[in-house]
Amino acid sequence: MSSCEFKFTPNEYKSDLKPVWCPGCGDFGVLNALYKALADLKCNPQDTVVVSGIGCSSRLPGYVETYGFNSLHGRALPIATGAKLASPNLNVIAVGGDGDGIAIGGNHFMHAARRNVDIAYIMMDNEIYGLTKGQAGPTTPTGDKTKSTMYGNPDAAIDPCALAISFGATWVARAFSGDIKGTVDLMKRAIQHRGFAFLNIISPCVTWRGDDLFKELRGKVKSLPHDHDPGSRRQAQNFTYEEEIVTTGVLYAVQHPTLLDEMGTIKAKASTSSATRSDILKVFAPRF
Amino acid sequence: MSSCEFKFTPNEYKSDLKPVWCPGCGDFGVLNALYKALADLKCNPQDTVVVSGIGCSSRLPGYVETYGFNSLHGRALPIATGAKLASPNLNVIAVGGDGDGIAIGGNHFMHAARRNVDIAYIMMDNEIYGLTKGQAGPTTPTGDKTKSTMYGNPDAAIDPCALAISFGATWVARAFSGDIKGTVDLMKRAIQHRGFAFLNIISPCVTWRGDDLFKELRGKVKSLPHDHDPGSRRQAQNFTYEEEIVTTGVLYAVQHPTLLDEMGTIKAKASTSSATRSDILKVFAPRF
Amino acid sequence: MTQELTLSIVGSGGDGAVAAGDILSMACAREGLNVIKTEAYGPQIRGGESSATVRISTAPIYSQADALDALVVFNWADYARFRNELTPAPDAVVFYEEKDPPPAGLNARFFPIAFANAARDAGAPNGKNVLALGVLSAAFGLPQDALRAALRARFGKKTAAVVEGNIKAFDRGIEIGNEVAGSVKKFAYEKKAPKLVMSGNEASAVAAIDAGCRFFAGYPITPSSEILHFLSEWLPKIGGTCLQTEDELAALGAVVGASFSGVKSMTATSGPGLSLMAEMLGLSSMAEVPSVIVNVQRGGPSTGIPTKSEQSDLMHALFASHGDTPRAVIACSDVEDTYHATVDAFNIAEEFQMPVIVLSEQSIAQRRETISGDNLVHDVIDRQLANPEELKEFRRYRVTENGVSPMSVPGMAGGEYQTNGLEHDEQGRPNSMFVTHETMNAKRYRKLDALASKYRLFHRFGPETADLGIICWGSTAGVVREAVERLNQGDLRVAAFAPRMIMPLPVADLEKFIASCGELLVIELSYSKQFYQYLRTQVDLPKKTRVYARSGGKALGVSEIIEQCVAEVLA
Amino acid sequence: MTQELTLSIVGSGGDGAVAAGDILSMACAREGLNVIKTEAYGPQIRGGESSATVRISTAPIYSQADALDALVVFNWADYARFRNELTPAPDAVVFYEEKDPPPAGLNARFFPIAFANAARDAGAPNGKNVLALGVLSAAFGLPQDALRAALRARFGKKTAAVVEGNIKAFDRGIEIGNEVAGSVKKFAYEKKAPKLVMSGNEASAVAAIDAGCRFFAGYPITPSSEILHFLSEWLPKIGGTCLQTEDELAALGAVVGASFSGVKSMTATSGPGLSLMAEMLGLSSMAEVPSVIVNVQRGGPSTGIPTKSEQSDLMHALFASHGDTPRAVIACSDVEDTYHATVDAFNIAEEFQMPVIVLSEQSIAQRRETISGDNLVHDVIDRQLANPEELKEFRRYRVTENGVSPMSVPGMAGGEYQTNGLEHDEQGRPNSMFVTHETMNAKRYRKLDALASKYRLFHRFGPETADLGIICWGSTAGVVREAVERLNQGDLRVAAFAPRMIMPLPVADLEKFIASCGELLVIELSYSKQFYQYLRTQVDLPKKTRVYARSGGKALGVSEIIEQCVAEVLA
Ligand SMILES: Cc1ncc(C[n+]2csc(CCOP(=O)(O)OP(=O)(O)O)c2C)c(N)n1
Numbered sequence A, B: 001m002s003s004c005e006f007k008f009t010p011n012e013y014k015s016d017l018k019p020v021w022c023p024g025c026g027d028f029g030v031l032n033a034l035y036k037a038l039a040d041l042k043c044n045p046q047d048t049v050v051v052s053g054i055g056c057s058s059r060l061p062g063y064v065e066t067y068g069f070n071s072l073h074g075r076a077l078p079i080a081t082g083a084k085l086a087s088p089n090l091n092v093i094a095v096g097g098d099g100d101g102i103a104i105g106g107n108h109f110m111h112a113a114r115r116n117v118d119i120a121y122i123m124m125d126n127e128i129y130g131l132t133k134g135q136a137g138p139t140t141p142t143g144d145k146t147k148s149t150m151y152g153n154p155d156a157a158i159d160p161c162a163l164a165i166s167f168g169a170t171w172v173a174r175a176f177s178g179d180i181k182g183t184v185d186l187m188k189r190a191i192q193h194r195g196f197a198f199l200n201i202i203s204p205c206v207t208w209r210g211d212d213l214f215k216e217l218r219g220k221v222k223s224l225p226h227d228h229d230p231g232s233r234r235q236a237q238n239f240t241y242e243e244e245i246v247t248t249g250v251l252y253a254v255q256h257p258t259l260l261d262e263m264g265t266i267k268a269k270a271s272t273s274s275a276t277r278s279d280i281l282k283v284f285a286p287r288f
Numbered sequence C, D: 001m002t003q004e005l006t007l008s009i010v011g012s013g014g015d016g017a018v019a020a021g022d023i024l025s026m027a028c029a030r031e032g033l034n035v036i037k038t039e040a041y042g043p044q045i046r047g048g049e050s051s052a053t054v055r056i057s058t059a060p061i062y063s064q065a066d067a068l069d070a071l072v073v074f075n076w077a078d079y080a081r082f083r084n085e086l087t088p089a090p091d092a093v094v095f096y097e098e099k100d101p102p103p104a105g106l107n108a109r110f111f112p113i114a115f116a117n118a119a120r121d122a123g124a125p126n127g128k129n130v131l132a133l134g135v136l137s138a139a140f141g142l143p144q145d146a147l148r149a150a151l152r153a154r155f156g157k158k159t160a161a162v163v164e165g166n167i168k169a170f171d172r173g174i175e176i177g178n179e180v181a182g183s184v185k186k187f188a189y190e191k192k193a194p195k196l197v198m199s200g201n202e203a204s205a206v207a208a209i210d211a212g213c214r215f216f217a218g219y220p221i222t223p224s225s226e227i228l229h230f231l232s233e234w235l236p237k238i239g240g241t242c243l244q245t246e247d248e249l250a251a252l253g254a255v256v257g258a259s260f261s262g263v264k265s266m267t268a269t270s271g272p273g274l275s276l277m278a279e280m281l282g283l284s285s286m287a288e289v290p291s292v293i294v295n296v297q298r299g300g301p302s303t304g305i306p307t308k309s310e311q312s313d314l315m316h317a318l319f320a321s322h323g324d325t326p327r328a329v330i331a332c333s334d335v336e337d338t339y340h341a342t343v344d345a346f347n348i349a350e351e352f353q354m355p356v357i358v359l360s361e362q363s364i365a366q367r368r369e370t371i372s373g374d375n376l377v378h379d380v381i382d383r384q385l386a387n388p389e390e391l392k393e394f395r396r397y398r399v400t401e402n403g404v405s406p407m408s409v410p411g412m413a414g415g416e417y418q419t420n421g422l423e424h425d426e427q428g429r430p431n432s433m434f435v436t437h438e439t440m441n442a443k444r445y446r447k448l449d450a451l452a453s454k455y456r457l458f459h460r461f462g463p464e465t466a467d468l469g470i471i472c473w474g475s476t477a478g479v480v481r482e483a484v485e486r487l488n489q490g491d492l493r494v495a496a497f498a499p500r501m502i503m504p505l506p507v508a509d510l511e512k513f514i515a516s517c518g519e520l521l522v523i524e525l526s527y528s529k530q531f532y533q534y535l536r537t538q539v540d541l542p543k544k545t546r547v548y549a550r551s552g553g554k555a556l557g558v559s560e561i562i563e564q565c566v567a568e569v570l571a
């Protein structure tokens, strides 16, 4: 579509592909929030790229009428990084599951965060491998019985927000897909953040984690206290690895030079000496 | 050699292979410390497995007269994990460089730590890619000029100890290869720790980081204050991302069930029902 | 005479089509019949279209059926997705929900049935699948006692009301079925010893346990995850360990580490995972650490079609990993064959100290098949450890005649060595000299020669000499086998050769086969003709060789093959 | 008549053998001579044995030399490591440090020289390498002015004392050299236009810039890191971006992302990295996102021999990644060819929307060669973007005759689409139906057909018809070319064919070549005969075809090839 006709309503971001998600899946909330966030921010569809890995959650780009890349399991972040660095004008959003981002893709999460790449990374955390039918993932609570952990999950569960902070992400927040309004708000701030913004959205899998979890979560969700200082790493970590409650909001937000800032500095330094083609060839010439 | 003749002196752990390291490389200190630590702990050569990745540092297993595995770049930890889980009686030590462990192998570091695998992991941190002749690695200070960062390293440097703590390692320490005595002591404690012990050894690369760094470091190294509580994550983090000093000692040490403990629990639960071959086949039989 | 019947049940997620297929398969297995059961699903993660197809025979069968004798459709919209896969035979019987009239163009005999209402009235609101089983059993004479027993077993953990409701629905189905019973051909059989019902993935898992595997590491991936599931339950029961890793690089890494430490080890994956394992596969080969990788092929390239079958990981399995990297590759043609292939894989890995890839396919890995437990027997070869003589001045990579060197494992005094992905000398020490490299390459490849002469594994069907010879591999062999049997009932003499050992290929046997045939036809499910290409690297195929290769994503049919054979001969 | 001279200098880390080789090469380049310079190192990370070998000729040369005309040895212990690689010709001149007498068994003319003392006395304590240059220049008549200028340029940043000390050492060397000058054959040449001195890796990097590459992501690995180094310096100067990633999976991932966003992109690696890229390569192919991967081959398998050359990543490059995964593979035979191959790779990637692998080899990637800057010119094809007509109801994966579909990039309104590693329809929407899959496989593979007819790239040497035809590829082509030239001076008529386009192979041209030759000999540096195997997948090689395949780790020599050719014909 050409942008002049574009009305920036959530509906216009809907593609004509029907989601394959199970009825009641938390990911619907994430998708609807994204439509609204993109509309509110008036993101041009042609300038927006949504990149995902593989998983139920990673099907999302297909449902959004922007440029999209449903890539490989665990590899959304390198692809998003390449797209953003090469084409800085684009609005690049990476999305995917907990398994995608913390199991197979964990290394890229670390390095994208520490480099402060200028993208928003939205994790749809259902504490399980949804698409492959219910095996434990890195956020599955210890002790839980799943398809691959018949006798209870032996591994310690990871809190993605805690991880993101320790990796050096400059903006870290938690949302709940059952709360569309709150999620829209956090998505918008994630997209607007300069640098690597990590938004973990609790997005229950009704099929492999049970229908009741969703309801249970509604009761647990609480907003951050008003006096929370998102500039404090220490305060932020206080809202990670929570047991009985799920705190939503911007846990952590600071400003550091982004990877694009750094690349800009490098280009500025580099271009102090000239670089025509003959300058390049001179490197190889006997200059005496 | 048969163990009855074995004298448990550092010399006996020396293989007849001559290290390829540059004269003055910090890794010599690590190697000598390891000989001494193994001797002090009377580790049987036949029951000890030293696993490494690829890098200058990863050449180490070849110089130790135990079982050894010089594997692939970044993959020491999965191999060490497999060896330990399958053969719990072995004393498994993983070693390697900062690039090996935090760049290409970063994901395995995270998951080995969070699972609390019963191994000691010794990182030989020279803040550079030594073997490939001097490119920036994840611990190279921001701004440093290297072969791959002509205009200064754009990325934030990682403190491996901070990372290990955030990954859930249950024992985290820092050593300096110029201080063999201190290094021996920490190595012994790493090997003896139940669970995942991470020892970061500052081990300067004289070739790509300059000869002077080693001397400079000697001046910076300080021991942990006596009142440090290694049970406190928060206190431990105070000694990470240091600027002017390099604190050595056990930053963090706690006891959690190890992966072998968990596997033991699983086996105990599993064996409550019988499991002869015919029990297995019964799963597939029409039992009516 | 052989009795055969193929039934399919199609519905939405909640309709229980798949459950009905399971129950029917189990009941037939108890009667000693031969069954192959397949399932298919739409793209919805849950609650979408699903179908179960059960082929039942009094004689051994090796493939899913081409055409259906009976079809139960709860909903024609669901059927639409499977139209190309589920084709009723011309005289087929179709039972459909009476509220939903069939679309035009289907050629069959139609019987409307009020499945939903009748089941509800019988007291099983979710029981239309069970009612359908009743209908089918009455119409075709399927074992009603066994079905009833299977139903009771299936619902055993539910309330008595549920069980009885379902039994009533089943009986009501019988009444309805009896009404059409007169007009259809009955399925008559003699009861035999009960059989097991197993999928290819389960066969791999059981075989691993039988072969002595005590360490499994894997990362979930469709269509191989059932191996992880099964072993995560059963390995701990027998003192083994099952680890779900963070990714496939770690999975094969852990396997290599465990095997290095002395324990037989395996991983299982599908294409994307096998791609990620390329480098570690090379380490297993170079360091000569035994490893077994079960790779269940699905539609490719890339993420491709995860739930459908194809034979397109062949070249990757054969040649992935940089450098000259010897490995063994073994194929599976059906569920029972999967069992033997997996045990063979362990035997080969341990004897020849190399990685062995078992190439399975979604179509056999996830289909359930009856097999006789008596056939699940296979000799096991254990790792041969260095003897005291060899441990003196131990050389782990000693250059030997067949390339196999003495091996030690941690715990053995005197066997200490360092293994290495770097080129190394006989002691495992890094060495970059040309002579060492050439010597060691030769040593590693000699193992393949030794292996080739010991494991000349292949299937051969049909007469000793033939007008037409088919060369195929993997699941395709089962379909070809049936096609060959049928074709040889006519004038055409057709034979087939399907190597079970793919790398190294039983070349002499293949050449003998080629010499015994007039025309040649290569059949495979890979668009780019991977098998054909590979064959050409190994043997000179006569110029006239024709290739029938197409994408996967749809099962190969017996009649499809027959058509190709006839075309070949007429051409 | 052609004048040729091959010199080698051997020493320990501090001896400056490699620096001397550089200086000599640059001086010769200024004179317009043709030079190929290679280096070799021992296993020590620093300070171990090293050698520099410089082959100088008045005529174009295509390979390193077999035998040395002159050898400078500072230390015979260092020489021992290279004995098999650095063989003096029978009448060679050997200059050695007089304190260290030569070992027995070497057949040459020996001249002891007090390198260390004489250099120190001249005022350059570290100048024995420079002194050696003086000796060589005097003995063989090499350009002394140019050498002096090169020395000044080299030491220009040092103190005047250092510069002058070295010049004095050089002059002292000349005096010493003059003493032997009478007894050796002089090298006579005419000065020509200066040439550039470039390595294969540098040629790849420059070619990338020329081709329009503005994004590079890579992970260091020997022997390809120089590409990363060069581009990390130069890309930012021209507004491009260079990213060192955390691993190779991320490197190719970033390249695919950058290319998807509309920017020509490349990565460079060696075997282990290419193994790790297998899955992402498949995505680039399936999603039809252009990507260029330079893979510099080294000794394999696994970590293998990182610093030595081999041709054993071929099958992996051709077939890695599960599923039917079309890609293009292009070879380089020397430094200049590497330039053209790399630009071609970009052209092909952009035009046919697929991954293109440039297969280089350590032996050409890290050797320095003179080339004329005028030859570094190659047409560039830019990405063709969808036109307004195509953007109406845009179908990114439209099925077209040649398989190439209209492409949009982010920023283009109306071009929005989702790309996908899943099988997809023309719009890029996931689709698991067989018909779609077959249609799309066919579409993707048709691009290879179109590419094959457009890019029939190969080298052909020798007469139009020949008694013996050699088929080879990559760096081997250079050596074969020289062997062919030499052989045709005798009675034997020998021709050679070296495809530059490996996938798709110029089959018709190859078949024509085969038909034009009597005997056939395939030559390659892979123990498992990867090239031969691949050729067999594409053409029917006559039964009598012989293969000369050995491990890498040692350069292939012209005389080695001549020997094989003679053996072949006598056999
Ligand atoms: C390399 C590779 N390994 C494994 C898989 C199989 N796989 C697909 S999605 C998935 C995990 C899904 O979990 P998550 O990322 O949390 O997403 P969710 O489905 O829960 O949204 C796995 C293991 C794959 N596609 N590719």
Ligand SMILES: Cc1ncc(C[n+]2csc(CCOP(=O)(O)OP(=O)(O)O)c2C)c(N)n1
Pocket (backbone or CB within 6 Å): B054, B055, B056, B057, B058, B073, B096, B097, B098, B099, B100, B101, B124, B126, B128, B129, B130, B131, B132, B137, D219, D220, D221, D222, D248, D272, D273, D276, D303
């Ligand atoms: C898959 C793969 N990628 C890249 C390399 C090349 N490589 C070898 S060692 C190394 C990094 C060395 O740095 P580090 O791990 O810090 O070890 P150090 O040499 O500094 O001790 C790299 C990139 C490789 N061997 N394998």
Ligand code: SF4
Pocket (backbone or CB within 6 Å): A020, A021, A022, A024, A025, A026, A027, A056, A057, A126, A130, A131, A204, A205, A206, A207, A208, C045, C046
């Ligand atoms: S399986 Fe779970 S995560 Fe996947 S679509 Fe269904 S409810 Fe959502």
Ligand code: SF4
Pocket (backbone or CB within 6 Å): B020, B021, B022, B024, B025, B026, B027, B056, B057, B126, B130, B131, B204, B205, B206, B207, B208, D045, D046
């Ligand atoms: S390059 Fe650096 S790390 Fe490697 S051996 Fe030399 S000094 Fe040590």
Ligand SMILES: [Mg+2]
Pocket (backbone or CB within 6 Å): A055, A097, A098, A099, A124, A125, A126, A127, A128, A129, A130, A137
């Ligand atoms: Mg998930």
Ligand SMILES: [Mg+2]
Pocket (backbone or CB within 6 Å): B055, B097, B098, B099, B124, B125, B126, B127, B128, B129, B130, B137
């Ligand atoms: Mg390092």
